[in-house]
Amino acid sequence: MNRRLKNVHWATMRLLLGSVGRLSEGIGIGYRHGFDSGSMLDYVYVNQARGRLGVGRLIDRVYLNAIGWRAIRARxxxxxxxxxxxxxxxxxxxxxxxxxxxxxxxxxxxxxxxxxxxxxxxxxxxxxxxxxxxxxxxxxxxxxxxxxxxxxxxxxxxxxxxxxxxxxxxxxxxxxxxxxxxxxxxxxxxxxxxxxxxxxxxxxxxxxxxxxxxxxxxxxxxxxxxxxxxxxxxxxxxxxxxxxxxxxxxxxxxxxxxxxxxxxxxxxxxxxxxxxxxxxxxxxxxxxxxxxxxxxxxxxxxxxxxxxxxxxxxxxxxxxxxxxxxxxxxxxxxxxxxxxxxxxxxxxxxxxxxxxxxxxxxxxxxx
Missing domain, CATH: 3.40.50.150 (Vaccinia Virus protein VP39)
Known part of the structure; x- marks a missing residue:
């Protein structure tokens, strides 16, 4: 993927995560406080999917199952x-x-x-x-x-x-x-x-x-x-x-x-x-x-x-x-x-x- 296509790809991901992704409680916390914040880590430790409109909980479960968060809980x-x-x-x-x-x-x-x-x-x-x-x-x-x-x-x-x-x-x-x-x-x-x-x-x-x-x-x-x-x-x-x-x-x-x-x-x-x-x-x-x-x-x-x-x-x-x-x-x-x-x-x-x-x-x- 060339540089221009990559930039379009990342911009699209930011748009999706910052809009539909916010139905997830965890992603919403990340945008409010930072994905590296203590609030985010505390939410990851609890590991209970929450979200709005039904689909938000599904997005949240996928988010909490990301390899990085699983490793954080293992750590x-x-x-x-x-x-x-x-x-x-x-x-x-x-x-x-x-x-x-x-x-x-x-x-x-x-x-x-x-x-x-x-x-x-x-x-x-x-x-x-x-x-x-x-x-x-x-x-x-x-x-x-x-x-x-x-x-x-x-x-x-x-x-x-x-x-x-x-x-x-x-x-x-x-x-x-x-x-x-x-x-x-x-x-x-x-x-x-x-x-x-x-x-x-x-x-x-x-x-x-x-x-x-x-x-x-x-x-x-x-x-x-x-x-x-x-x-x-x-x-x-x-x-x-x-x-x-x-x-x-x-x-x-x-x-x-x-x-x-x-x-x-x-x-x-x-x-x-x-x-x-x-x-x-x-x-x-x-x-x-x-x-x-x-x-x-x-x-x-x-x-x-x-x-x-x-x-x-x-x-x-x-x-x-x-x-x-x-x-x-x-x-x-x-x-x-x-x-x-x-x-x-x-x-x-x-x-x-x-x-x-x-x-x-x-x-x-x-x-």
Missing amino acids: RELLKDILRQEITDRAGAIGEPDTSGAAGAVGAVGPTGAAGAEAESGARGAAEPTDPRSSEPGSAGPEPIGNETIGAETVRTENSRSHRQGGSLGRAVPAGSAGRPGPTGPRGSRSAGRARPVAILDVASGPGRYLQDVVEEFASGTVRVECRDLDRAGLAQGERRARERGLTGITYSPGDALDPRPGDPAPDVIVVSGLYELLLDDSVIAASIARLRNMLAPGGVLVFTTQTRHPQLEFIAHVLPNRDGALWVMKCRSVEQAERWATDAGFTRVASRRESVGLFTVTTARN
């Missing part, structure tokens, strides 16, 4: 598995199941609680476009990368040696068992082996739906999560949802992921999910990873995501608007590049795992 599940394992390892042995109700539910999260008064109106993804420095994670069965098998194919990366080193996040775990709570896992009472909760910081969390799911699985006091984002609407959305779920182990506050303030206490785990995929300048990502390493508590781990490929990259770049109203241009990187950022920043144990759809990897980096 979220892999992240949850990794965090469950990290919390369980750090919190020590867990006793009998908690029978006191929803874990972490000791009252409600107020709009001016630990998140700070500023977070009263803050949260990504609910009512207004978000900043490019904001993002949130996404399904089943994480697949290891390195000297491990992905389906029938073996993939080797330059840091595959890390899979043979210690640390639960550096080990490849069979799908369905990685970080899965066992009889002594989440929803139990904490042992006395740890003086404080496991501290997790997500620097570009949006509403943090997946983080709330993780907090809810553990006994009160086991884990404390801080969600930061530049989009106050998304933060407010997450805070309202946490209050409705009765969760007090999670707080929300405004923050710039690329210029983060130190955590108090220093976080055991820092998460960066769905942000680096939106940045086109590799040097900005490298600087971010180095900065976050200095914020970790001793023995802490950085968890970040990378998009390694996307078959609809050209379509997205010519048709879908981002949160700023410009066309949504993304840049894919190899897992080798992602791991090199981590080792260049000073991390010595680096490992990556691919979500089941195969578009994203989740890299864990520790000293």
Whole structure:
């Protein structure tokens, strides 16, 4: 297809999506807030087709089944598995199941609680476009990368040696068992082996739906999560949802992921999910990873995501608007590049795992 025909093709697709496509609830959210926004991701996570005039729901189901959104949901599940394992390892042995109700539910999260008064109106993804420095994670069965098998194919990366080193996040775990709570896992009472909760910081969390799911699985006091984002609407959305779920182990506050303030206490785990995929300048990502390493508590781990490929990259770049109203241009990187950022920043144990759809990897980096 020559250049002129391609331009006509993309213009036609923009016209159709911006008119008939808006009968789909999801596509409508994309045009209102940006297809890369926290609102959009939150809708994708719920994965319930909605639309107008009957045909709108059908369009919405096709939209939600797009490979990119399926991979986003798979990425979220892999992240949850990794965090469950990290919390369980750090919190020590867990006793009998908690029978006191929803874990972490000791009252409600107020709009001016630990998140700070500023977070009263803050949260990504609910009512207004978000900043490019904001993002949130996404399904089943994480697949290891390195000297491990992905389906029938073996993939080797330059840091595959890390899979043979210690640390639960550096080990490849069979799908369905990685970080899965066992009889002594989440929803139990904490042992006395740890003086404080496991501290997790997500620097570009949006509403943090997946983080709330993780907090809810553990006994009160086991884990404390801080969600930061530049989009106050998304933060407010997450805070309202946490209050409705009765969760007090999670707080929300405004923050710039690329210029983060130190955590108090220093976080055991820092998460960066769905942000680096939106940045086109590799040097900005490298600087971010180095900065976050200095914020970790001793023995802490950085968890970040990378998009390694996307078959609809050209379509997205010519048709879908981002949160700023410009066309949504993304840049894919190899897992080798992602791991090199981590080792260049000073991390010595680096490992990556691919979500089941195969578009994203989740890299864990520790000293």
